[in-house]
Amino acid sequence: MLPFLFYENRNKYTDLRFLAAASSDGEINGISGFSGKIVAPEIGEVTEGGAVYFQLRDWGTGSIFGSRKNALIKLILKTKEDRSMFRLLCQEGTARRGEFVTPHGVIQTPVFMNVGTAAAIRGGLGAMDLSVLGTQVLLCNTYHLHLRPGDDVVYALGGLREFTRWSGPVLTDSGGFQVFSLAGLRKITEEGVTFASHIDGRRIFMGPEESMRIQSHLASTVAMAFDECIQNPAPYEYTRRSCDRTYRWLVRCKEELDRLNGREDTLNRKQMLFGINQGSTYSDLRVAHMKQIARLDLDGYAVGGLAVGESAEEMYRVLEAVEPFMPADRPRYLMGVGTPVNILESVARGIDFFDCVMPSRNARHGHLFTSRGIINIANQKYRTDPAPVDEACGCPTCRDFSRAYLRHLMKADEMLFFRLAVQHNLYFYNRLAADIRAALEEGRFRSFYAEKREIYGKRI
Numbered sequence: 230m231l232p233f234l235f236y237e238n239r240n241k242y243t244d245l246r247f248l249a250a251a252s253s254d255g256e257i258n259g260i261s262g263f264s265g266k267i268v269a270p271e272i273g274e275v276t277e278g279g280a281v282y283f284q285l286r287d288w289g290t291g292s293i294f295g296s297r298k299n300a301l302i303k304l305i306l307k308t309k310e311d312r313s314m315f316r317l318l319c320q321e322g323t324a325r326r327g328e329f330v331t332p333h334g335v336i337q338t339p340v341f342m343n344v345g346t347a348a349a350i351r352g353g354l355g356a357m358d359l360s361v362l363g364t365q366v367l368l369c370n371t372y373h374l375h376l377r378p379g380d381d382v383v384y385a386l387g388g389l390r391e392f393t394r395w396s397g398p399v400l401t402d403s404g405g406f407q408v409f410s411l412a413g414l415r416k417i418t419e420e421g422v423t424f425a426s427h428i429d430g431r432r433i434f435m436g437p438e439e440s441m442r443i444q445s446h447l448a449s450t451v452a453m454a455f456d457e458c459i460q461n462p463a464p465y466e467y468t469r470r471s472c473d474r475t476y477r478w479l480v481r482c483k484e485e486l487d488r489l490n491g492r493e494d495t496l497n498r499k500q501m502l503f504g505i506n507q508g509s510t511y512s513d514l515r516v517a518h519m520k521q522i523a524r525l526d527l528d529g530y531a532v533g534g535l536a537v538g539e540s541a542e543e544m545y546r547v548l549e550a551v552e553p554f555m556p557a558d559r560p561r562y563l564m565g566v567g568t569p570v571n572i573l574e575s576v577a578r579g580i581d582f583f584d585c586v587m588p589s590r591n592a593r594h595g596h597l598f599t600s601r602g603i604i605n606i607a608n609q610k611y612r613t614d615p616a617p618v619d620e621a622c623g624c625p626t627c628r629d630f631s632r633a634y635l636r637h638l639m640k641a642d643e644m645l646f647f648r649l650a651v652q653h654n655l656y657f658y659n660r661l662a663a664d665i666r667a668a669l670e671e672g673r674f675r676s677f678y679a680e681k682r683e684i685y686g687k688r689i
């Protein structure tokens with residue numbers, strides 16, 4: 230009963246990754262016959278489950294040799310290119326410039342996704358505004374849309390892209406974060422979470438399967454896995470058990486989404502799935518969980534559970550610990566982060582995708598990001614100021630309107646203020662991502678980062 234090797238090979242542009250499952254008393258002796266260069270001919274550590282990973286750098290046919298109790302095993306491998314969607318264009322240190330090909334368009338990374346929680350950007354912005362603002366991805370919220378209007382409504386109207394008339398890629402979060410932060414009284418079991426709606430208090434159950442079904446109804450480009458979000462700091466032992474459960478939930482998410490993508494009546498049968506790394510601020514738990522989820526070969530990987538109470542330095546430390554274990558050939562998404570400086574620091578640590586409500590939320594309070602620092606438009610000094618919010622900005626607000634006019638609109642509580650302010654801040658964030666991409670392409674990200682991080686956090 231010998232076959233103890235098998236391989237797993239999915240869609241890579243650069244690396245072919247194989248998984249050889251060896252029993253702990255077995256060993257893998259060699260690889261031969263591949264047309265391509267073997268990157269890691271010496272086999273890595275055998276994990277607890279007896280799995281070994283190694284990588285090859287080309288497509289082809291060949292074999293792997295192994296032995297177990299002196300019996301030689303040979304496995305013939307045939308590799309072929311399949312659905313690989315992420316391509317690294319260039320790198321500077323750990324900072325990455327890439328391209329993510331989706332059925333709804335190509336996303337240039339690093340990218341800042343624009344948050345439209347309930348299928349609109351708060352501040353009165355819709356699909357007609359987004360392309361002008363340089364938006365690449367619209368992010369919508371599973372929890373909110375499930376409660377109102379109901380994902381069955383969105384499904385009946387053809388999915389989120391038809392419903393909102395935004396034709397580009399859409400990412401839906403799983404609802405996990407809201408279930409754990411917004412919903413009242415909840416009960417967590419292995420099956421999922423029972424909670425009370427924050428709108429009318431009615432009891433709702435959501436587990437991995439429910440989250441996938443809702444996101445499949447919403448027909449987003451990318452669905453996020455359903456995970457448990459815990460506050461920082463969290464006790465070590467609780468975090469460890471929570472990571473294990475989040476892993477089991479992820480396996481269920483993958484199975485359910487595969488099943489849904491196979492159905493005739495599914496709107497987007499090419500819906501992709503990103504897994505989410507958890508583990509609070511414990512580097513060892515973060516790394517162990519990342520290694521575990523990386524083996525599921527998902528379309529992308531997110532780091533969740535950060536920016537929820539820990540310091541920025543702790544967040545960067547966690548990213549540095551986890552980054553080496555995030556698959557290099559998949560997009561990496563840092564959820565819910567953050568300030569322009571957080572984004573620069575995280576790009577430097579290998580992150581590709583971001584989202585945050587900060588540009589729209591801060592705009593509504595008069596805090597506007599500019600190329601010279603952050604301004605508070607309510608300030609008396611702008612009362613008669615004819616200059617635009619930011620002379621270096623090309624957004625529709627700065628093209629036409631003065632600081633004095635915006636300040637007046639804010640003081641008069643005019644709705645137009647929210648629209649103009651949010652437009653400017655979103656444009657600033659999208660532009661920041663575009664500037665980061667340009668700096669990476671030109672090999673000057675380090676100097677760009679050093680210069681801008683001094684400026685972007687400053688209040689002026």
Ligand SMILES: [Zn+2]
Nearest residue numbers: 622624627653
């Ligand atoms: Zn502007």
